Amino acid sequence: MNAHALTIGHLARETGTKVETIRFYEKSGLLPAPARTEGNYRSYDRAHLNRLSFIRRARDLGFSLDQIRDLLALSDDRGQSCAAVDAIAKEHRAEVERKITDLRSLKKELDRMIDQCGCGVVADCRIIESLSPRQ
Template structure:
């Protein structure tokens, strides 16, 4: 294997991605299939590493695979307007804000349950009472 090619293991280590996940991204068109060595091993190039790093960062930020696919397609055409990218980011931000609001409501409910607790015995526990079917 040429020094400019990267093995799947190297790619996995460099990006903190499991080998199975890299294969999944290839199978689903997020990561282009690499060339093969004479021994039929995958031979990744630095562009694969960069693309996989992009995918990993986007996943870490909570973007869906469909959103990432769209972002990658847009990123491949560097001369176009970034309005579509802004739309995807705004959509994702709205999803994050909804999750934050849901989590704040959950926290308030948990606070309410905990504050109602008399710290006595389980038979009188308001948390158990709240969680039990009526």
């Protein structure tokens, strides 16, 4: 293996990604298949490290795999307008805003349930009653 080649374990440590996840990204086409050593081990290079770091950052921001696939395709064509990138980011932001709205509603309902609880015995617990099926 050459001095700049990375093993899958090294790539995993450098990016904080599980080995199984790296293999999944390869199978799904997000990460190109690496070269192989004479012993048939994967041999990654700096481009793999950079691409996997991009994928990890995008996942950390909550982008879906399809959105990441689109972002990677766009990033591979550096000369085009970034309008498509903006559209993907705006679509994702709208999804995040919907989730925030849903979470606020969920918090409100949980607050209501907790406020109704008298902290007595479970048999009289309003939270348990709220979660139980109505008969």
